Amino acid sequence: MNTGSRALVWSVGMAALLCVVALVSAAIGPVRVPLPTVARAALNAVAVPTGAAFVVDSLSAFGASIPVPAVDLSYTYLFSLSVDSTHETIVRRIRLPRIVLGATVGFALATAGTVMQGFFRNSMADPSIIGVSSGAAVGAVATIALSISAPGGLQTAAFVGALLAAFAVYLIATEGGQTPVATLLLAGVAIQTFLGAVVSYLLLQAGESLDQALYWLMGRLHNATWGEVAATLPVAVVCFLALLAYARDMNVLLLGEDDAHTLGIEVERTKRLLLAVSSVVTAAAVAVAGVIGFVGLIVPHMMRLLVGPDHRILLPTSALAGGAFLVATDTLARSGPAELPVGIVTAALGAPFFLYLLRTREVHSL
Amino acid sequence: MNGRSESPLDSTADPLIAVEDVTVAYGDLDVLEGVSLSIERGEFVGLVGPNGAGKTTLLSAINGVANPDSGTVRVDGLPVAESPARAVSRRVATVPQDTTLAFDFSVEDVVAMGRTPYHDRLSADPDADGAVERALERTETAEFRDRSIRSLSGGERQRAVLARAFAQETPALVLDEPTASLDINHQVRTLDLVRDRVDTEGTAVLAAIHDLDLAARFCDRIAVLSDGDLLAVGSPDAVLTGDRLETAFDTATAVRSDPITGAPTVTPLSDRGETDLRVHVTGSGRTAARSIATLRRAGATVTAGVLPAGDVAAATAADLGVETVTAPPFEPVDDRTLAAIEADVAAADAVVVAGRVAPAVREVVGDGRPVVAVRSERDPERAVPGVGDIPADDGSAVGRDRGQSVAETATPLAVRETVTPPTVVDAVVEAAEQAVVADD
Numbered sequence: 001m002n003t004g005s006r007a008l009v010w011s012v013g014m015a016a017l018l019c020v021v022a023l024v025s026a027a028i029g030p031v032r033v034p035l036p037t038v039a040r041a042a043l044n045a046v047a048v049p050t051g052a053a054f055v056v057d058s059l060s061a062f063g064a065s066i067p068v069p070a071v072d073l074s075y076t077y078l079f080s081l082s083v084d085s086t087h088e089t090i091v092r093r094i095r096l097p098r099i100v101l102g103a104t105v106g107f108a109l110a111t112a113g114t115v116m117q118g119f120f121r122n123s124m125a126d127p128s129i130i131g132v133s134s135g136a137a138v139g140a141v142a143t144i145a146l147s148i149s150a151p152g153g154l155q156t157a158a159f160v161g162a163l164l165a166a167f168a169v170y171l172i173a174t175e176g177g178q179t180p181v182a183t184l185l186l187a188g189v190a191i192q193t194f195l196g197a198v199v200s201y202l203l204l205q206a207g208e209s210l211d212q213a214l215y216w217l218m219g220r221l222h223n224a225t226w227g228e229v230a231a232t233l234p235v236a237v238v239c240f241l242a243l244l245a246y247a248r249d250m251n252v253l254l255l256g257e258d259d260a261h262t263l264g265i266e267v268e269r270t271k272r273l274l275l276a277v278s279s280v281v282t283a284a285a286v287a288v289a290g291v292i293g294f295v296g297l298i299v300p301h302m303m304r305l306l307v308g309p310d311h312r313i314l315l316p317t318s319a320l321a322g323g324a325f326l327v328a329t330d331t332l333a334r335s336g337p338a339e340l341p342v343g344i345v346t347a348a349l350g351a352p353f354f355l356y357l358l359r360t361r362e363v364h365s366l
Numbered sequence: 367m368n369g370r371s372e373s374p375l376d377s378t379a380d381p382l383i384a385v386e387d388v389t390v391a392y393g394d395l396d397v398l399e400g401v402s403l404s405i406e407r408g409e410f411v412g413l414v415g416p417n418g419a420g421k422t423t424l425l426s427a428i429n430g431v432a433n434p435d436s437g438t439v440r441v442d443g444l445p446v447a448e449s450p451a452r453a454v455s456r457r458v459a460t461v462p463q464d465t466t467l468a469f470d471f472s473v474e475d476v477v478a479m480g481r482t483p484y485h486d487r488l489s490a491d492p493d494a495d496g497a498v499e500r501a502l503e504r505t506e507t508a509e510f511r512d513r514s515i516r517s518l519s520g521g522e523r524q525r526a527v528l529a530r531a532f533a534q535e536t537p538a539l540v541l542d543e544p545t546a547s548l549d550i551n552h553q554v555r556t557l558d559l560v561r562d563r564v565d566t567e568g569t570a571v572l573a574a575i576h577d578l579d580l581a582a583r584f585c586d587r588i589a590v591l592s593d594g595d596l597l598a599v600g601s602p603d604a605v606l607t608g609d610r611l612e613t614a615f616d617t618a619t620a621v622r623s624d625p626i627t628g629a630p631t632v633t634p635l636s637d638r639g640e641t642d643l644r645v646h647v648t649g650s651g652r653t654a655a656r657s658i659a660t661l662r663r664a665g666a667t668v669t670a671g672v673l674p675a676g677d678v679a680a681a682t683a684a685d686l687g688v689e690t691v692t693a694p695p696f697e698p699v700d701d702r703t704l705a706a707i708e709a710d711v712a713a714a715d716a717v718v719v720a721g722r723v724a725p726a727v728r729e730v731v732g733d734g735r736p737v738v739a740v741r742s743e744r745d746p747e748r749a750v751p752g753v754g755d756i757p758a759d760d761g762s763a764v765g766r767d768r769g770q771s772v773a774e775t776a777t778p779l780a781v782r783e784t785v786t787p788p789t790v791v792d793a794v795v796e797a798a799e800q801a802v803v804a805d806d
Contacts, residue, residue: 121468245487252482254469259462262429263534264455264483309469 007313014320018103021324025331026095033087040081041091047075101224101232101288102330102342103323106295108236108285110322112278113296114303114315115243118250119274120181123304124357126297127282130188130275133293134195135165136286137217141199144213145206154216155231155287162283165191170275179271181257219292219343221330228288239281240319246274247311254309292326292343294350299325301357380443382407382570383428383458383538388437390423397423399594400437407537408568410561411599412575412585416615420594421574422463425540428572430454441538455483459534463542465527467515473526474511477501480533501533505559521552528559539563541573545580553577557584582606582629590614606630608687620659620685633685641666645794646711647683648672648731649720653742654679656787657720662686664791669710672699672727679721699726711735715798718790719781736797739784 026038033041051074083091112127120129128134139161143154169191173184199217206213243250249270252260257267282296303318326342329349333342381404390398397420405411413421426432427439430446439446441457459480467476478498484491502508505525510518515526524544531539541560545553561584563569572589575581581588582602590597590605592614598605611619617634624631644667647658654670655678661668671691673680683690691706693699708730711717717731720740731737785793 248482248485251471251475252479254471255467255479256462256464258426258431259460261431261451262455262458262460262462263479264452266451309471310475 003310003312006307007316010307010313011316011320014317014324018320018324018327021327021331022099022103025099025327026091028331028335029090029095031087031090033091037083037087038091040079040083041088042096043079044077044081044083044088045092045096046079047077049073050076097226097229098221098224098330098334099327100229102221102327104229104233104236105221105285105289105292106299106322106324106326107240107319108232108281108322109292109296110299110325111236111240111243111315111319112282112285113322114300114311114318115250115274115278116296117300117304118254118309118311119271119278120185121254121256123301124297124354125185126294127278128192128286128291128293128296130169130184130279131165131191131195132162132279132282133286133291134192134199135168136162136283137199137291138165138195138202140216140287140290141202141206141213144209144216145202147209155228159283159287162286163279165195166275166279166283170272177268179268179275181271184275215341216290217343218341219290219346220341221289222334222339224288232284232288235284236281239277239284240315242277243274243281244312244315246270247315250274250311250315251309290341290343292346294346294354295322295326298350298353380440381405382442383572384438384440385424385428386438386440388424388427388434388439390420390427390432391435397594398427398434401591401594401596402437403572403589403596403599405538405570405572407570408564409587410564410571410573410585411587411589412573412581412602413589413591414575414578414581414614415591415597419591419614421591422542424591425460425542425572425574428538428540429458429460431460452483455534455536457536458538458540459531459536461524461527461531461539461541461544463546465523470514470516472512473507473515473518473529474498474502476515476526477507477511477529477533480530483534497533497535501529504532504563505529521548521555524548524552524556525559528556532563536569538570539572541571543574543576545575545577553580560584578606578611578632579624579629582631583624583627602630606632608685612687620682622681622685641791641795643667643715643794643798644669644713645716645718646670646707646714646731646735647718647720648707648723648727649718649740650674650677650679650723651721651742652678653740653787654720655682657718657740657790658683658686658688660787660790661718661794662688666791666794669707669714671707671710672703672724699724704730707731716794716801718794720787720790736801737781738790738793738797739781740787740790741784742786 023035023038023042026042027033027035053072055072109127113125116125116127116129117123119125136158139157139159140154142148143157148157169184169187170179172191173179173187203210203213249265252263252265253267253270255263261267286292299322300314300318303314303321307313307317326346329345330342333340333345383403383405385401385403388398388401389396401424413424415421423432427434428441428446430449430451433447441454444453444457446454478494480501481491481494481497484493502511505528507522507525507529510522515523518526528544539560544556544560548556557580560571560573564571573585575585585602587600588602588605589599590610597614598610606621608619608621611621611632615634620633621630623629641664645661647654647661647668647670649657650673654673658668658670658679659682668686668688669690670679670683670688672693673683673690674695675692676695680690680692689710691703693703704726707727711731714735717735717737718740719728719731719737721742723731783793783797
């Protein structure tokens with residue numbers, strides 16, 4: 001079977017798994033909803049954008065009003081199946097946004113994790129390795145603790161913080177147009193440590209909003225809205241497609257940078273692009289869900305064991321598996337006696353797995 | 367195999383690989399200093415030189431991994447430094463020194479990566495399958511195409527990486543130590559594949575090869591790189607000489623013709639010592655040969671004579687580039703020959719007499735210089751020359767019969783010490799020092 005059809009078969013399989021996990025998850029909760037009802041309610045929620053109009057929103061910041069072009073989409077719902085209205089409300093308004101957001105965040109983190117592991121030629125790398133999560137944490141905690149009403153709210157602050165941190169790490173590690181991977185890693189560790197100190201200080205200043213800040217830091221999906229999905233899903237999908245177009249290049253980069261160059265890859269340019277896009281996709285996920293660790297580490301690693309290192313197969317399957325994994329762990333997180341932040345669950349499952357890998361598998365040098 | 371020898375100088379076409387006055391510096395250190403080298407289509411050039419000479423850097427300047435600080439490299443007319451990696455990689459393929467891979471790609475996947483320069487972002491290269499198939503066939507790696515590259519032996523992995531380079535289907539190929547860490551069978555097999563590529567496709571090849579014998583056997587020309595400088599470029603016979611190799615590698619070597627392949631073979635004579643004495647050696651047989659080799663290895667400047675022509679001592683002296691005077695064996699040594707060694711003897715700090723010596727020669731070498739006598743290691747009781755038991759009684763350079771008894775006509779030498787070949791250096795140093803003290 002050639003690579004293309006293997007990629008297709010695996011991807012379809014993973015997508016089916018994601019759908020099943022999502023449906024089961026939507027059925028689980030304080031009110032049990034029968035699966036057929038869930039399926040019908042979910043189909044009713046499927047919408048495609050059928051019209052688009054450019055509008056100019058204005059964003060007020062620091063007392064000034066900035067015009068921002070935006071796209072106003074109109075949606076058409078494809079299905080109109082009869083469902084009990086209480087169940088439909090529970091599924092569509094409460095559970096599905098959370099499930100779809102979870103799937104999106106898992107998809108985004110696993111995508112970025114796959115790319116980072118390839119980029120660092122180390123299956124222990126994860127998406128926050130270059131400081132993205134720490135930057136997002138500073139943005140979010142600062143907004144909460146200092147009660148700043150930032151334009152676009154908490155998510156925008158976290159998103160901007162994440163990108164600034166990644167960019168700072170990149171600038172520090174770059175000299176003369178070259179960004180050595182080992183330097184990048186060390187710069188990432190240094191920036192993460194520094195930003196960790198900033199977050200700790202901000203938490204001390206948080207006062208009554210300390211709980212809120214801590215909850216954000218633990219990573220959570222509750223109170224998810226379709227608005228958050230609409231902001232995150234397109235970014236995740238576009239970034240994923242861009243990275244998928246570089247799957248072959250990522251394979252060749254695994255041979256080492258000099259080898260990749262002799263095979264026709266513009267190494268520094270490709271590295272910049274991969275770093276930028278995976279930082280954006282990580283930032284988009286972290287901005288809405290907080291710091292959810294280990295998804296981007298475990299999922300690509302497990303998928304590599306299953307489908308091999310070829311990014312043309314690994315990237316789509318990891319991304320879909322990441323979505324399924326996060327939906328499943330979030331279902332666990334919310335179905336216990338007291339709801340837990342999902343970040344706790346993923347870390348509790350992920351850390352032992354990480355240690356298992358550390359002890360049993362070869363740890364590749366950088 | 368060396369039938370091609372030098373490329374025709376009157377060729378009007380540009381060389382396929384043209385390195386012109388290339389300097390590459392890392393920081394303040396010039397790794398390559400103004401290197402120029404041309405390689406024609408269908409030519410296999412071996413790049414030899416000590417570690418740190420700049421071999422890898424020169425290859426990197428050709429495949430575009432390193433950018434020269436000055437000078438240009440053109441491959442098939444394309445200026446490498448100014449061109450996109452993709453364009454360069456369609457012209458020159460590279461077999462890197464380190465071929466280990468941390469991830470579990472199959473052999474076929476790795477070979478298929480050789481087609482990277484021909485893939486567009488969204489559409490695959492239509493020739494990929496055919497090119498990969500040909501490369502797998504060519505390198506005899508098709509049989510393990512589905513195995514993980516990590517499960518292969520070193521020799522098999524080297525062939526797989528060679529297949530990757532072949533799949534690039536480039537007019538030029540550079541290889542960095544393709545035979546390092548392979549056993550002899552795989553060394554020869556790997557270079558056979560490269561040689562075959564050169565002969566059938568007209569590929570221009572530059573390969574850094576640390577094994578001088580293999581380089582001489584497979585390459586049309588050898589380029590000797592030392593300290594960032596090309597010392598010599600030419601046919602193996604012309605380039606691989608003891609002197610040149612000593613300059614390049616800073617160690618004494620013996621170069622002789624391999625009786626089977628006919629190519630020059632090189633034997634390094636281990637480390638050089640500290641001695642800068644000038645020593646004249648006379649004698650014959652294995653004892654003289656070993657004495658000459660030991661003294662050369664110790665760094666002494668050695669002259670030799672009169673040695674019997676065709677004797678193992680004379681052959682060793684020639685291999686080591688030692689200035690030697692020989693005379694036909696079994697004949698009296700004539701005066702012209704004796705006169706030829708007089709100057710060498712006079713200039714020497716010490717004279718070594720090893721094995722049988724003609725009486726006429728003994729008189730010349732005993733003339734005022736400190737003498738160290740060397741006896742055979744195998745039979746130390748026999749033949750201590752100069753003590754009166756020299757059996758060369760017929761005046762010839764060497765006696766016919768080893769069983770001959772003491773030559774009454776021999777003039778005993780004022781021998782300082784009698785030693786065996788391994789200890790000759792210490793004895794010579796001591797004798798020379800005593801002579802200096804005595805002169806004072």
